[in-house]
Amino acid sequence: MTAESEVRRRIQERGKITFAEFMEVALYWPQGGYYAGREPIGAHGDYYTSPAVHPAFGALLAVQLFQMWRVMERPSPFTVLEPGAGNGLLCRDICSHAALLPDGFSDALKYICLDRRSAGTIESGLPGANRVLANGIPFRGLQGCVLSNECLDAFPVHQVVMAAGGLREVYVGLAGERLVEVTGKLSDPRLAGRLEGLGIILADGQTAEVNLALDAWxxxxxxALDRGFVLTIDYGRTARDLYDFELRPRGTLVTYHQHTQTDAPLTRIGSQDVTAQVDFTSAARAGEMAGLESLGLVSQREFLSNLHLDRLRDRLRENNLPPRQMQANRAGMLDLVRPDGLGGFKVLAQGKNVAGPALWGLERSPGNDAEIASLIYNLPVPTLTRHHLSLPDGRDLGAEVEFEAFWPFSDTSPTGGT
Ligand SMILES: C[S@@+](CC[C@H](N)C(=O)[O-])C[C@H]1O[C@@H](n2cnc3c(N)ncnc32)[C@H](O)[C@@H]1O
Known part of the structure; x- marks a missing residue:
């Protein structure tokens, strides 16, 4: 039973299904769902994410995690749980750079990759790194950080539309053999409740997504956390911006196939990504309801700049790289902070039972600058390995670069050559 035949079977049985149910099947159905058994990231996939673009992303996250560990008075173990870890590349980059940070940080670090999809194998080869398959967070009593990159945008979303008679929901139904969007009554009162709570009134004809899964998440x-931090990195906006009728009258749902934005979710079921921007206002509020304090929301550009990405970029010349590799590394680092690309992503920081100075990634201060600079000067400059792709290289090299799963890790050196 393919993802598409499962969608059709459910519609035939019940008349229509919510868009969220459609998206759940299209992405995660074990036989032929988009995430079942395929690697979507990289030159041969459908899109790039920050860990694949440059290892400086993982290196600077390791520096941020190091500060969290110190703020928490160096618990051991300090657990980093990464939901939506995918192929494990971010784990690889963080762990290999953590090993170069002082005070025995990497001895305390315990890294858990969590993903709901079964693609990839299980052994890591890195001490302290584990992989868990689960949908949800089956942990309790952690001290450390729950860190995710582009996980929340892959949660199935409901779609709503403002019609003459009030708010309606978008469902997926059948017109003859054709899958079509149909509207109906709201399947869940929390849909209207979410928008009301945000003070958002959609304009006539406006379509929008609502990510109810954020609450349970x-x-x-x-x-799961006894004490520690939550760092959520994703593309998205505050609610006012996200639900702005002038800017986004049709919402933010998009589909990706082979690096092309296609925006036709009811086609290519199982072979294209379906994703929607994250409502960071609701993510922060859901956290507050659950006992997480909101510590700050900044762009990825601000976050990585506060952690001195520019110094790492300046230091690239120490590596004596051939000109083409030098250019690819500079381009990769710049892509991480490009304002109209990955740099426009958001980083939401939350805390539970933690007090202390602001996180280094959230704000810059002369005191922080000196400390971060001394850490960064002692790290080898991360450079692209065969596991990464710079955006220009990925497009040009085509078949030269084979993107693969990272388990088991064969090369734990952060400066391993391409
Ligand atoms: C867009 S990919 C990002 C992968 C990786 N974090 C990266 O940055 O390259 C989203 C990942 O989140 C996973 N995912 C989605 N919902 C999840 C959940 N509730 N729990 C764990 N993993 C989830 C998907 O299976 C997929 O591997």
Whole structure:
């Protein structure tokens, strides 16, 4: 039973299904769902994410995690739980750079990759790194950080539309053999409740997505942590911006196939990504309801700049790289902070039972600058390995670069050559 035949079977049985149910099947149905058994990231996939673009992303996250560990008075273990870890590349980059940070940080670091999809194998080869398959967060009593990159945008979303008679929901139905959007009554009162709580009134004809899964996710995350931080990195906006009728009258749902934005979710079921921008206002509020304090929301550009990405970029010349590799590394680092690309992503920081100075990634201060600079000067400059792709290289090299799963890790050196 393919993802598409499962969608059709459910519609035939019940007349129509919510868009969220459609998206759940299209992405995660074990036989032929988009995430079942395929690697969507990289030159041969459908899109790039920050870990694949440059290892400086993982290196600077390791520096941020190091500060969290110190703020928490160096618990051991300090657990980093990464939901939506995918192929494990971010784990690889963080762990290999953590090993170069002082005070025995990497001895305390315990890294858990969590993903709901079964693609990839299980052994990591890195001490302290584990992989868990689960949908939800089956942990309790953690001290550390729940860190995710582009996980929340892959949660199935409901779609709503403002019609003459009030708010309606978008469902998927059948017109003859054709899959079509149909509208109907709201399947869940929390849909209207979410918008009301945000003070958002959609304009006539406006379509929008509502990510109800954020609530259970925040409860699970808060319940898993005894003490520590949550760092959520994704594309998205505050609610006012996200639901702005002038800017986004049709919402933010998009589909990706082979690096092309296609925006036709009811076609190519199982072979294209379906994703929607994250409502960071609701993510922060859901966390607050669950006992997580909101510590700050900044762009990825601000976050990585506060952690001195520019110094890492300046230091690239120490590596004596051939000109083409030098250019690819500079381009990769710049792509991480490009304002109209990955740099426009958001970083939401939340905390539970933690007090202390602001996180380094959230704000710059002369005191922080000196400390971060001394850490960064002692790190080898991360450079692209065969596991990464710079955006220009990925497009040009085509078949030269084979993107593969990272388990088991064969090369734990952060400066391993391409
Ligand atoms: C867009 S990919 C990002 C992968 C990786 N974090 C990266 O940055 O390259 C989203 C990942 O989140 C996973 N995912 C989605 N919902 C999840 C959940 N509730 N729990 C764990 N993993 C989830 C998907 O299976 C997929 O591997």
């Amino acid at each position: 925040s409860r699970d995350t808060a319940a």
